[in-house]
Amino acid sequence: AQKVTQAQTEISVVEKEDVTLDCVYETRDTTYYLFWYKQPPSGELVFLIRRNSFDEQNEISGRYSWNFQKSTSSFNFTITASQVVDSAVYFCALSEGGPGAGGTSYGKLTFGQGTILTVHP
Amino acid sequence: ETGVTQSPTHLIKTRGQQVTLRCSSQSGHNTVSWYQQALGQGPQFIFQYYREEENGRGNFPPRFSGLQFPNYSSELNVNALELDDSALYLCASSLQGGRYEQYFGPGTRLTVT
Numbered sequence: 001a002q003k004v005t006q007a008q009t010e011i012s013v014v015e016k017e018d019v020t021l022d023c024v025y026e027t028r029d030t031t032y033y034l035f036w037y038k039q040p041p042s043g044e045l046v047f048l049i050r051r052n053s054f055d056e057q058n059e060i061s062g063r064y065s066w067n068f069q070k071s072t073s074s075f076n077f078t079i080t081a082s083q084v085v086d087s088a089v090y091f092c093a094l095s096e097g098g099p100g101a102g103g104t105s106y107g108k109l110t111f112g113q114g115t116i117l118t119v120h121p
Numbered sequence: 122e123t124g125v126t127q128s129p130t131h132l133i134k135t136r137g138q139q140v141t142l143r144c145s146s147q148s149g150h151n152t153v154s155w156y157q158q159a160l161g162q163g164p165q166f167i168f169q170y171y172r173e174e175e176n177g178r179g180n181f182p183p184r185f186s187g188l189q190f191p192n193y194s195s196e197l198n199v200n201a202l203e204l205d206d207s208a209l210y211l212c213a214s215s216l217q218g219g220r221y222e223q224y225f226g227p228g229t230r231l232t233v234t
Contacts, residue, residue, distance in 0.1 A: 004163075035222065043209060045164070045225035091163055107215065108177055109156075109223060111163030 002027045004094050006112035014120050021077045021115045023092030033095035034075045040088040082119045089114045123148050125214050125226035133232045134202050142197040142229045144212030153195040158209040207233045
């Protein structure tokens with residue numbers, strides 16, 4: 001069974017600090033996809049990034065960066081120079097596929113428990 | 122481009138009743154997935170619909186059922202409501218089932234008393 005673990009339940013930082021959110025996953029699939037989503041207080045999950053299992057290149061998008069390491073089954077997320085607007089719950093997720101209707105595969109997302117990030121001014 | 126919309130925003134029901142939640146997918150998306158998110162937890166996959174057929178199901182009892190319409194909008198129906206069904210229900214749309222990114226709506230907060 002697939003599993004995603006976010007060991008950090010809550011993180012509190014002061015604005016402009018860098019912060020890293022950890023994500024460890026388990027899967028038997030050789031092909032899989034990893035995601036990060038942000039959930040602000042409004043409740044809507046906001047897509048941040050998708051990474052497939054064959055692409056271990058780190059990615060940077062503005063103040064956000066992601067470090068994918070298959071050897072340790074980790075997909076960590078770093079926010080540089082955090083801002084108050086970054087305060088939210090962050091979820092790491094793993095895509096699980098299987099045979100679906102009409103020969104397609106379906107993408108069930110398995111989420112971690114989430115990390116509550118609070119950035120203080 | 123219109124995003125994913127859900128209705129209603131909030132709903133209060135009594136144990137044993139039935140409820141229908143609605144979702145309109147993002148323009149161009151033909152796949153809709155439903156998730157249940159209990160307070161303080163990550164979302165749990167209920168099922169996915171692709172081209173009007175159920176395309177995968179999570180570990181939820183048969184009293185959770187759904188539909189997808191020709192315009193790719195979707196409904197989630199829950200019969201015989203239980204107190205534990207109280208949660209945020211999230212709908213997500215994506216392309217072609219599979220492993221593409223899923224875009225979520227704002228959710229429906231269901232409270233069962």
